[in-house]
Amino acid sequence: MTQRRSDDEEDDVPEWADRVKANVAGEVRRRRKEIGWSAQDLADQCERLGHPIPRNVIANMESGRRANLPLVDVxxxxxxxxxxxxxxxxxxxYVDQTQELPFQDLVPTREALQRFTGEQEVPGYDAGLLPGFELHDSLVRTALAALEEEEQARFAAKTATGRAQQEEAERKRTQYADQAISAKYKLRSLRRDIRDEGATPPGLPPALGDVDPPEPDIETTQEERL
Known part of the structure; x- marks a missing residue:
């Protein structure tokens, strides 16, 4: 199959959709053989996952005879x-170059993958809440590490054998406590921003359960209004 441009002139290159299907088919076949599975083995596993893909469908896909390739199948x-x-x-x-969209030039497959996953930013593209969620994960790690270091410094202060050693441990405890407070403050602000976007922020580990402000007591609020 060849691509047609808007002027109906055919290009002597594979159609973009066929190239995408060929990428998937080739990698499915390579991966299946690497594992040592037959097409039936793969079909059985798909059925166990709750979305049956018959053996003949897989065989037709790998040979290029399948006309379409639904996302759910991929x-x-x-x-x-x-x-x-x-x-x-x-x-x-396994594929050196590929085509990201119809009529576009071939590009290194790794670059296409990085743009597809959002690892490589594209000017003008909206990444949605992904950057906010990535920042959230980073702040959670920072806060948890600071809390752990604070606890270790607190223990060192209690078990110190000299005044200088105790003061140094207390200094570190205060430093890590400040880092934890700062990360928690940023987390609370970020989570508020995510909610303002109409989305739900990620869950928090128990150690950071005090990041979100407590839910208002509806009964108490109503009594205060009376």
């Missing part, structure tokens, strides 16, 4: 083969 095939859907679409190391 997701289940990836899970069955214990890999990521993006790695089926952009098989880095």
């Amino acid at each position: 997701m289940v095939l990836a899970a069955a083969l214990e890999t990521y859907p993006a790695c089926l679409i952009f098989p880095v190391g």
Whole structure:
């Protein structure tokens, strides 16, 4: 199959959709053989995951005879083969160059994958709440590390054998406590911003349960209004 531009002039290159399907088909076949599975083995695993893909469908896909390739199939095939859907679409190391959209030039497959996953920013593209969630994860790690260091410094202060040693431990405890407070403050602000966007922020570990302000007591609030 060849691509047609708006002027109906055919290009002597594979159609973009066919190239994407070929990437997936080739990587499914390679991965399946690497594991030592037959097409039936892969079909059985897809069925165990709750989304049956018959053996003949898999065989037709791998041979290029399948006309379409639903996203849900790619997701289940990836899970069955214990890999990521993006790695089926952009098989880095196995396909040198690929095409991101119709009529675009070929680009290194790794670059296409990085843009597909958002690892490489594209000017003008909206990444949604992904950057906020990544920042949230970073702040959680910072806060937890600071709390752990604070606890260790507190123990060192209690078990210090000299005044200088105790003062140094107390200094470190205060430093880490301040770091934890700062990270918690930023987390609270970020979580508020996420809620303002109409979204739900990620869960918090028990150690950071005091980040979110307590829910208002509805009964108490009503009594105060009376």
